[in-house]
Amino acid sequence: MTPAARISAAIEVLDEIIQRRRPASDALKDWGLSRRFAGSKDRAAIASLVYDALRRKSSSAFAMGAETPRALVLGMLARLRGHSVEEIAALCSGENHAPLPLSADERASLSTLAFDGAADWIRADVPEWLWPAFATGFGSDAVGEGQALAGRAPIDIRANRLKTTRAALTAELAHAAPETGALSPDALRFQPGHDGRGPSLQAEPAFFAGGFEIQDEGSQLVTLLAGARPGQTVIDLCAGAGGKTLALAALMANQGRLFATDLDSRRLAPLHERLARSGASIVEIRIPRSRGHEPLADVEGQADLVVVDAPCTGSGTWRRNPDAKWRVRPGALAERIKDQAEVLARAGRLVRPGGRIAYVTCSVLPEENDGAVSAFLARHAGFSPVPLAQVLASEEGDFGPLARFATSHGLQLSPRRSGTDGFYLACVQRGA
Structure with a gap:
């Protein structure tokens, strides 16, 4: 496929995503299956165009004066990929599966890319309904933080x-x-x-x-700072596919007991193969037999450390999942906050006296982070926050400078602050 034909394909896939509110990965897969002429390089290039257009969805729509898939792609080519108006016009010839030629209005918009009068949430490419929470978390840096989350991830x-x-x-x-x-x-x-x-x-x-x-460097860092040590009993309570489980096993030097579980047992399926490849021998996967079943009942009150990689909106991973940003809907935040309260209460039953809970999210929204920890502490009098200075004290390196990213209870990383995905970590300790 020619570069121009790939742009046409990206516009077509975006239309499917927007009209039917489908995950980008599903729409791209179906497009490729129905068009066998497209090779692997074509499919990869089209996917890259689609995801780049979604990164800048709101701001491109404002600059182009339209929210059509075509406007989003054209705006992205100018804003994210740095194409000149003439370069874009050359790709839009209308010939051999290329997009139709640029209109006079499109040329004018691409020439100026003006944002006069644009609301902060538009300039930041953050969903409007989430902007109050986002702005509360980042204050005067909110627009820059949103723009960083709209960039490409390494x-x-x-x-x-x-x-x-x-x-x-x-x-x-x-x-x-x-x-x-x-x-x-x-x-x-x-x-x-x-x-x-x-x-x-x-x-x-x-x-x-x-x-x-x-594994994103931020994910690596919060796992390390959770405080797992060789010989301990550690639980990865929301293990999913096991990225943090594998990192914990390595930090524990394959010494101790490490349990991995998840309420959705299907998410644990990839962990078996990953464990075999990694050489981690201390991991025991516990699969819940039914809803409400506690697969870790036999170790209740015994864990030195419970890592809670809590279900959340995933706002900190928008660089890697730009379509998820636009698919999350009002009400989702309240549901995640409820889930977080439940999983933290469960962790509280599993940790031993004197043990620690490391609460982690891939979110930048304070309601899911400090808010969730505050709510847990208010309901569980036997727990207290671990001071951030103590969390950052590690034999692995000098993490003291990260104190500048402190929140009320923990640490907030972000692409603009730390060059990582948006991860949050706070630790609480059960009284002895």
């Missing part, structure tokens, strides 16, 4: 200490130009290319050998 990997070292992995992946992570001692980073795509790391021999896992 690819981060975590060197698996059970199999290798970061230095050895750096040498093995030198052909892919890795950068050393700035925060996590196990992180390597790979920047996306001009088309938004990064290297195919999961095709590397080191991946198949268990030498690394794909």
Whole structure:
């Protein structure tokens, strides 16, 4: 397919996403299945165009004066990919499956890309209904934080200490130009290319050998700061596919007991294969047999550490899931807050006296973060916050400078602040 035909395809897929409110991944998959002529490179390029258009959906629509799929793609080409008006016009010839030629209004909009009078939520590319919560969390930096969350994310990997070292992995992946992570001692980073795509790391021999896992540096950092130690009894209460479980096993040096569970047992399915590849031998997967069944009843009150990677809106991962930003609906925040209260109460029953709960979200909304911790502390008198200075004190490195990202109860990372996804961490301790 020509570059112009790929743009036409992206407009077509966006129309399907917007009209039918479908996840972008589903719409892209169906488009590819019904058009066998499109090769893997074509499909990848079209996906990149679609996701880039969704990143800047509100601001592109404002600048172009229209919210059509075509307007979103044209605005993105100018704003995110830096194409000139003439370059865009050359791609829109109307010939050989190319988009129709630019109108006079489109040319004018692309020439100025004016944002005079645009509301802050538009300039930040944040859903209007979420803007009050977002602005509360970031204050005067909210527009810049939203714009950073609308950018492209790098690819981060975590060197698996059970199999290798970061230095050895750096040498093995030198052909892919890795950068050393700035925060996590196990992180390597790979920047996306001009088309938004990064290297195919999961095709590397080191991946198949268990030498690394794909994991955002922020996720690595909050897992490390949770405080797991070799020999402890640790529970990953919302383990999902197991990214943090694997990181915890490595931090524990395969010593102790590590339980992984999730209310949705289907989410645990990938963990079995990942465990085999990683060499983590201390992990025991506990699958709930039914709703309301506690698969960890036999270790209640025994855990040194319970990691709660709580269900949330996922607002901190909008760089990687830009379509999710526009699909989340009013009411979802209240539902997530209810879920967070329930899982924290469950963690409170599992942790031993003197033990710790590490509460983690991939959210930047204060209601899901400090708000959830405050609500838990108000309902559970036997728990108290762990001071952030104590959380940041680690033999793994000097994390003291992260104190500048402190919140009332914990730590808030974000693309603009820390160069990571938006992760929150707060720790609370049960009284002895």
